Amino acid sequence: MSKIRQITFTSTYLSKQMVLAVYLPDEYKYGGRFPVLYFLHGRSGDESFIEQLCLPQLADTLIATSKIEPMIIVCPRIGNSRGLNSANIARQEKIGDNVIDIGRYEDYFIQEIVPFVDDNFNTIPSRDRRYVGGASAGGFAAIHYGLRYPELFSKVGGHMPAVELDLDASDLPYYGSEEKFHQNNPLEFIDFNKYHNAQSWYLDAGDKDEGGFDKSIKILNRILVSQGIKTECHISNGHHNLEYLSENLEKYLMFYNGN
Incomplete structure (x- = not known):
């Protein structure tokens, strides 16, 4: 049987305890090393996201029918942060009814979570077998990491990703400043290199x-394609919700499968 392990992790960068959920396929118990998919939750979620999507059960079925290879799937808690370095000291800011987590969330994920997983699980510690994806705010974070760290991730997925066409003033704390919004806006990214050309995107x-993110991914798709990056862009029937993700989850796992 596959397992979901809930692991408490003390982050130096955030100065607090965080949690990550780790899906281990049944094949893990027999030894060997496995590719890793980091699948990031949205702003109202946490590490239970993959269980809410019934992702473990679907992965079990796809592995058992040889549609995908066994893989480790990791969902780290990133709070309501968009995964960026938005402040040096971790704290929360209340904007209307929205509580935003700010801090060094990018450093937490790149410098702590990824090395921790490679050190403590039988991963294949190579960019060719390390993938990052996410939904909504987690989709923004996955896109950000894919663009900023192409030497770490060979496959990148943004599923209804919260990529804004223009900065909403209420979202300013996510970035830290208007200048940092532009610095971290995927639609303004220009520093492409050889590693990007070895990536695949979905x-x-x-x-x-409801967020209009169908429009922003079309623009991002054009940017990636213009750089010669292998990219799929899909606009499907549905709203910005869990139901939409569940209906498309098998397609996501099929994309992350293999090299």
Whole structure:
């Protein structure tokens, strides 16, 4: 049987305890090393996201029917942060009814979570077998990491990703400043290199996405394609919700499968 392990992790960068959920396929108990998918939750979620999606059960079925290879799937808690370095000291800011987590979340993920997983699980510690994806705010974070750290991730997925066409003033704390919004806006990214050309990307959103993220992924898709990066862009029927993700989850796992 596959397992979900809940691991408490003390982050030096955030100065607090965090949690990550780790899916281990049944094949893990027999030894060997496995590719890793980091699958990031949205702003109202946490590490239980993969269980809410019933991702372990679907992965079990796809592995058992040889549709995908066994892989480790990791969902780290990133709070309501978009995964960026938005402040030196971790804290929360309340904007209206929205509580935003700010701090060094990018350093936490790149410098702590990824090395921790490689050190404590039988991963294949290579960019060719390390993938990052996510939904909504987690989709923004995955896109950010894929662009900023192409030497770490060979496959990148943004599923209804919260990529804004223009900065909403209420979202300013996510970035730290207007200048940092532009520095971290995927639609303004220019520092492409040889590692990006060795990546594969999957972008998607619902045609009724309330955030308008179906529009932003079309723009991002054009940017990536113009750089010669292998990219899929899908606009499917649906809204910006868990139901849309569940309906498309098998497609995501099939994309992350293999080299």
